[in-house]
Amino acid sequence: MEVTLDIVVRSTEIDVNGHVNNAKYLEYFEWGREEWYDQSGLSYDVLSALGVQTVTVNININYRKECRQGDRLTIRSRPVKAGRTSFVLQQELYNQAGELCADAQVTSVTIDIASRTSHPIPEALRNALEG
Amino acid sequence: MEVTLDIVVRSTEIDVNGHVNNAKYLEYFEWGREEWYDQSGLSYDVLSALGVQTVTVNININYRKECRQGDRLTIRSRPVKAGRTSFVLQQELYNQAGELCADAQVTSVTIDIASRTSHPIPEALRNALEG
Amino acid sequence: MEVTLDIVVRSTEIDVNGHVNNAKYLEYFEWGREEWYDQSGLSYDVLSALGVQTVTVNININYRKECRQGDRLTIRSRPVKAGRTSFVLQQELYNQAGELCADAQVTSVTIDIASRTSHPIPEALRNALEG
Amino acid sequence: MEVTLDIVVRSTEIDVNGHVNNAKYLEYFEWGREEWYDQSGLSYDVLSALGVQTVTVNININYRKECRQGDRLTIRSRPVKAGRTSFVLQQELYNQAGELCADAQVTSVTIDIASRTSHPIPEALRNALEG
Numbered sequence: 001m002e003v004t005l006d007i008v009v010r011s012t013e014i015d016v017n018g019h020v021n022n023a024k025y026l027e028y029f030e031w032g033r034e035e036w037y038d039q040s041g042l043s044y045d046v047l048s049a050l051g052v053q054t055v056t057v058n059i060n061i062n063y064r065k066e067c068r069q070g071d072r073l074t075i076r077s078r079p080v081k082a083g084r085t086s087f088v089l090q091q092e093l094y095n096q097a098g099e100l101c102a103d104a105q106v107t108s109v110t111i112d113i114a115s116r117t118s119h120p121i122p123e124a125l126r127n128a129l130e131g
Numbered sequence: 132m133e134v135t136l137d138i139v140v141r142s143t144e145i146d147v148n149g150h151v152n153n154a155k156y157l158e159y160f161e162w163g164r165e166e167w168y169d170q171s172g173l174s175y176d177v178l179s180a181l182g183v184q185t186v187t188v189n190i191n192i193n194y195r196k197e198c199r200q201g202d203r204l205t206i207r208s209r210p211v212k213a214g215r216t217s218f219v220l221q222q223e224l225y226n227q228a229g230e231l232c233a234d235a236q237v238t239s240v241t242i243d244i245a246s247r248t249s250h251p252i253p254e255a256l257r258n259a260l261e262g
Numbered sequence: 263m264e265v266t267l268d269i270v271v272r273s274t275e276i277d278v279n280g281h282v283n284n285a286k287y288l289e290y291f292e293w294g295r296e297e298w299y300d301q302s303g304l305s306y307d308v309l310s311a312l313g314v315q316t317v318t319v320n321i322n323i324n325y326r327k328e329c330r331q332g333d334r335l336t337i338r339s340r341p342v343k344a345g346r347t348s349f350v351l352q353q354e355l356y357n358q359a360g361e362l363c364a365d366a367q368v369t370s371v372t373i374d375i376a377s378r379t380s381h382p383i384p385e386a387l388r389n390a391l392e393g
Numbered sequence: 394m395e396v397t398l399d400i401v402v403r404s405t406e407i408d409v410n411g412h413v414n415n416a417k418y419l420e421y422f423e424w425g426r427e428e429w430y431d432q433s434g435l436s437y438d439v440l441s442a443l444g445v446q447t448v449t450v451n452i453n454i455n456y457r458k459e460c461r462q463g464d465r466l467t468i469r470s471r472p473v474k475a476g477r478t479s480f481v482l483q484q485e486l487y488n489q490a491g492e493l494c495a496d497a498q499v500t501s502v503t504i505d506i507a508s509r510t511s512h513p514i515p516e517a518l519r520n521a522l523e524g
Contacts, residue, residue: 016462056194
């Protein structure tokens with residue numbers, strides 16, 4: 001399932017060059033992933049009840065176009081790959097003109113909360129990733 | 132040339148899980164790159180005087196270990212590749228126990244300030260990258 | 263004129279205690295003031311064309327209730343006082359239950375962009391403050 | 394006891410005007426208060442063991458001078474008042490030239506962790522505030 005989140009670039013999110021800072025894009029994408037988990041019925045509490053947590057292990061992000069204060073951005077997030085314990089979400093950030101501003105592949109691993117070691121993806125999460 | 136920067140993790144840099152948030156690592160690495168440019172004698176002003184600016188186009192970051200409030204971190208930054216208009220810096224983040232917490236490859240492109248299009252790496256920057 | 267801005271608390275805006283950090287409230291209030299200036303037809307560019315800029319000199323903020331991830335907040339901003347060169351905006355932050363979470367009085371001074379010294383409030387701004 | 398903390402202004406802490414944003418000063422002051430608690434032997438864990446927590450209820454901050462990237466700042470924090478359940482810390486921020494950039498009075502209340510209601514300041518904290 002692809003999930004979208006709409007946001008507006010705020011004044012404190014731009015840097016001395018007048019555009020959104022590199023690090024801020026990762027926050028935007030994190031907000032997009034939270035939305036994906038929520039709409040997939042897999043909030044932090046639901047996963048915790050299954051004894052697992054997801055941990056980001058790699059982000060590969062391309063910066064394609066500057067974003068500026070007041071820009072209305074749309075974050076699109078969808079799963080593209082699921083292994084035994086890890087999975088990949090593809091995320092894209094578009095501005096109000098429909099231009100691609102950034103895209104990222106985010107790899108996460110499912111871990112057992114108690115032992116802090118990798119754990120097979122639980123069925124509910126696998127269904128969401130493959131659904 | 133490899134350049135190091137020492138920092139301390141502050142209270143407002145940790146998230147609800149008690150560790151440094153994914154996006155914050157990119158800020159740390161940006162601080163490390165600023166230090167690399169400064170120690171290489173290539174501050175923003177120096178590059179501007181040459182009519183160029185560097186723009187980050189890709190970051191590929193691996194998250195390896197959690198960082199916590201009060202951790203004393205060392206950021207190491209060094210060039211690993213220089214093409215005609217783009218170059219790659221390798222960056223690593225170590226904690227006070229010498230453990231690798233994150234590493235990233237950051238690809239930047241040199242652009243002409245006026246035309247905003249890619250521009251060959253100026254000699255001063257090339258020397259720093261290959262020195 | 264009172265201006266309102268609606269926002270949603272995002273995951274990277276909460277701290278280790280699970281609520282919005284003290285400093286973040288000031289960002290929220292800054293976003294609210296930007297909205298007040300915009301809706302008053304007094305964007306940064308408009309004021310610059312008049313040769314002035316506004317600089318915040320004092321913020322007095324009361325923290326009344328915790329805000330949490332996902333909270334839908336409303337920021338209300340309105341002028342309460344205008345002197346010769348300085349003025350005060352009153353701002354309030356409410357949650358989705360209508361509870362007051364924070365309020366602040368923000369005092370700004372109008373300065374001449376060139377000389378960086380205080381400057382009488384220009385008529386367009388005074389009209390907005392007293393309107 | 395007055396406690397000082399030295400920091401350096403980093404690139405991601407400045408805004409479009411090239412100076413440190415208003416909200417960031419509150420983060421700096423929070424870092425300064427953390428240092429005051431730590432050096433007073435009153436870390437979060439110590440207070441928790443006493444069943445209490447401190448909550449900020451008011452900050453009154455004066456912005457006096459701009460701070461810029463690379464500035465070496467010193468944050469000074471000292472108690473100025475202690476009531477039955479609340480207390481006030483005075484904080485000042487100086488730059489490398491010894492100029493006062495900002496000062497704030499921060500009022501906090503001691504609360505009982507379990508009931509979340511105000512609680513008399515425990516003796517260890519009172520000693521630190523009055524010592």
